[in-house]
Amino acid sequence: MTSSLFFSSVFENRVPKVSVFLCFLISLHCSSLISNRVFAQTPSPVFACDATKNPEVSSYGFCNASLPTEARVADLVKRLTLQEKILFIVNSAGSVSRLGIPKYEWWSEALHGVSNVGPGTKFTSLVPGATSFPQVILTAASFNTSLFQAIGKVVSTEARAMYNVGLAGLTYWSPNINIFRDPRWGRGQETPGEDPLLSSKYGSNYVKGLQQTDDGDSSRLKVAACCKHYTAYDVDNWKGVDRYHFNAVVTQQDMDDTFQPPFKSCVLDGNVASVMCSYNKVNGKPTCADPDLLAGVIRGQWKLNGYIVSDCDSVDVFFNSQHYTKTPEEAAAIAINSGLDLNCGSFLGQHTEAAVKQGLLNESAVDNAVTNNFATLMRLGFFDGDPSKQPYGKLGPKDVCTPEHQELAREAARQGIVLLKNTAGSLPLSPTAIKTLAVIGPNANVTKTMIGNYEGIPCKYTTPLQGLTASVATTYVAGCSNVACASAQVDDAKKAAASADATVLVMGIDQSQERESFDRVDLLLPGQQPLLITEVAKVAKGPVILVIMSGGGFDISFAKNDSKITSILWVGYPGQAGGAAIADVIFGYYNPSGRLPMTWYPQAYVDKVPMTNMNMRPDPSNGYPGRTYRFYTGPTIYTFGDGLSYSTLSHKLVKAPHLVSIPLEENHVCHSSDCKTIDAVEQSCKNLAFDIHLRVQNMGKYSGSHTVFLFSTPPSVHNSPRKHLLGFEKVFLPAKSQSLVRFKVDVCKDLSVVDELGSRKVALGQHILHVGDLKHSLSVRI
Incomplete structure (x- = not known):
């Protein structure tokens, strides 16, 4: 798929010219403000090996950019005392002025x-x-890998520009690639959703966008990304159970099938510079104190080229809250011996020297930790002297909030917005036929709500009300004083809806209802929001469009089943340009193409499923229904991949095999016994792949993008998934046109399932491939 897809021609010339002209004037005004700032007061970036301050640095090996990174790091480490090394294993790293090394702050977010x-x-x-940009859950709903990478590239450009004027670091503790396992999780909004493949594709592509240099030199980094929170982390604070004390009991099968794949992809496919271990315990061990998870898997199996960092104060947490060790020195020693390189917090700075003196920790282990940290800074150019003479040295304030970057934020929101319901003739609204629009709801004129958490200060905001008002005359009624909606002003809202040609209700939640350290306890819209929605719909003169702004899903079956509510849109937290993007979709300037990256469950689900049960697979013996579309056996409100278009699309299978044969050696055990699976690491299975070609046709009058999903239902062995995603492609289709979409299916990788011991097996027998409404039977034999 080509990068041209981010700005698809579906936008064409149908945006109101007045609003485009206004946006252009605003962008010019912002740019002129930035370019006219006085640069004499510009603070300088933090960097080592500054020969103007310390001429001796030119003789140091670690300041010689022509030497290999390993040699430079070794030269630096041998010059340091133990006390100086310890300065560099905490996020607020100290300075060693005698060597020309300034203080450096590792903790930045993006x-x-x-x-x-x-x-x-x-x-x-x-x-x-x-x-x-939109909160991650909405960007993920675009299912557009080139968009994921494009956003990362813009973010790293702005980060470098801010670094060059002393306002930012070079190491960013993003993205969050945890699986959105439970709909109540307050941080689900930060993730790419519930599917391991989507999360893997998002993580590796966003990391590439952040890290890759323009010249493609893999030994260098534009900025350093970090995939977090490793691993099986998704309980923040639910009914008194918090992340600092939670022990996630996870089967080996679920670990390797669900929780680990995004991290593996981040390291192997994204070449990420860092992985962050989480607060929680996994099967009794704090993740930041588990040598199998850190040194064994991340550093050993996956060969991380970078550093492992703790979540903030998580070493302190496993000592003081989880009481995993008896003394702080033991905690410092077990963390570093397990493979931790950097402590977000001060715990290792306080207790590592004593741990070495007590014989709990060898200084060589501290050397290993600082070696990984310094090597990352070397790849970033931190030890190469003046940044202005380096590849990104010319970036500055003029490169932040550019019109192109802001347009990408709007485009990302457009691509993610999901149309969940659309009664014939409802959407899109006609900006000429609609003379008056009632805009109602506690999220109708919000700003900060649109950017979710781990946010910065945006260039500007376009609220939903502002976006809609750019096309038609509007009447605005908040309806509730906030999203809690303890008391709805129903009468005012009904009056507005009864006299308007159409009504848009912008409802949902914000960070007061879901956030870090705060999980939801139910799946209902809060307070009197359902009452307000239903009462307004009863009296509305024209179409009623319900817009849900949130990270997680809801049981909105009342609205789904209400014929007076003609359309439903989920808009996530859509970022700084969210209001413009919502209007683009509602008025048909953009054909919606987002698909849900997570399942929306009924309220009954949370009534019987404790958030603390980590099992992905259902257990019929006790009525446990399982989790996510891959395993869940119960009813849903909407499911993963749901989403409508203004066009009708059809799929036709052009090429797909009915039989795949796996050749085995003559003496293989499966020749003489009845095998249901074979190891996915078999030599004969490697490099065995086949093509699937599909013809996708846009039969409607609206041009637009469309996500093509390829799912598989494997044979029922090893509690295999009911259905799982093998691949997805986003294609742009002009009205009345068609396109050929190709998938290459790797038998070992894509048709395998994980057994109870965590090993990958290729299931023999009938696999059912799904694309849209198409089903294709595929037999895998030896």
């Missing part, structure tokens, strides 16, 4: 734009804001 959540980044009058 979940969906440069953020000022971490201490490493700040906004000032020099750079008052950065481009704020």
Whole structure:
């Protein structure tokens, strides 16, 4: 798929010209403000090996950029005392002035734009804001891998620009690639959803966008990304169970089948510079103190080229809250011996020297940790002297919040918005036929709500009300004072809806209802929101469009089944340009193409499923229904992959095999006994692949993008998934056109399932491949 897909021609010339002209004037005004700022007061970036301050640095091997990274790091480490090394295993790293090394702050965030959540980044009058993209869950709903990468590239450009004027660091603790396992999770909004393949594709592509240099030199980094929170982390604070004390009991099968794949892909496919271990315990061990998970898997099996960092204070947490060790020195020793390189917090700075003196920790282990940290900074150019003479040295405030970056934020929101219901003739609204529009709801005129958490300061906001008002005259009624909606102003809202040609209800929640350290306890819209929606719909004169702004899903069966509510849109937290994107979809300037990246469950689900049960697979013996579309056996409100278009699309299978044969050696055990599976690591299975070709046709009058999913239902062995995603492609289809979509299916990788011991097996027998309404039977034999 080509990168041209981010700005699809579906937008064409149908945007109201007035609003485009206004946007252009605003962008020009912002640019002129930035370019006219006085640069004499510009603070300078933090970097080592500054020969103007310390001429001796030119003789140090670690300052010689022509040497290999390994040699430079070795030279630096041998010059340091133990006390100096310990300065560099905490996030607020100390300085060694005698060697020309300044203080460095490791902790910056860039979940969906440069953020000022971490201490490493700040906004000032020099750079008052950065481009704020949609919260990750909505970007993931675009199912567009080139968009994921494009956003990462913009974020890293703005990060480098801010670094060059002393406002940001070079190490960013993003993305969050945990599986959105439970709909109540307050941080589900930060993730790419519930599917391991989508999460893997999002993580590796966003990381590439952040890290890859323009010249493609893999030994260098534009900025350093970090995949978090490793692993099986998705309980923050639910009914008194918090992340600092939670022990996630996870089967080996679920670990290797669900929780680990995104991290594996992040390291192997994305070549990420860092992985962050989480607060929780997994099967009795804190993740930041587990040598099997850290040194064994991340560093050993996956060969991480970078550093492992703790979540903030998680070493302190496993000592003081989880009481995993008896002394703080033991905690410091077990963390570093397990493979931890950097402590977000001060715990290792306080207790590592004593751990070495007590014989609990060899200094060589500290050497290993600082070696990984320094090597990352070397790849970033931190030890190469003046950044202005380096490849990204010319970036500055003029490169932040550019019109192109802000347009990409709007495009990302458009691509993610999901149309869940659309009664014939409802959407899109005609901006000429509709003379008056009632805009109602607590999220109708919000700003900060649209950018979710781990946010920065955006370049500007376009609220839903502002976006809609750019096309038609509007009447605005909040309806509730906030999303809790303890008391709805129903009468005012009904009056507005009864006299308007159409009504848009912008409902949902915000960070007061779901966030870090705060999980939901139910799946209902809060307070009197359902009452307000239903009463307004009863009296509305024209179409009623319900817009849900949220990270997680809801049981909105009342609205789904209400014939007076003609359309439903889910818009996530759509970022700084969210209101413009919502209007683009409602008025048909953009044909919706987003698909749900997570299942929406009925309220009955949370009434009987504790959030703390980590099992993905159902258990018929006790009525446990399982989790996510891959295993869940119960009813849903909407499911993973749901989403409508303004066009009708059809799929036709052009090429697909009915039989795949796996050749085995003559003496293989499966020749003489009845095998249901074979190991996916078999030599004969490797490099065995086949093609699937599909013809996708847009039969409607609207041009637009369309996501083609390829699912498989494997034979029923090893509690295999009911259905799982093998691949997806986003294609742009002009009206009345068609396109050929190709998938290459790797037998070992794509048709395998994970057994109870965590081993990958290729299931022999009938696999059912699904694309849209098509089903194709495929037999896998030896």
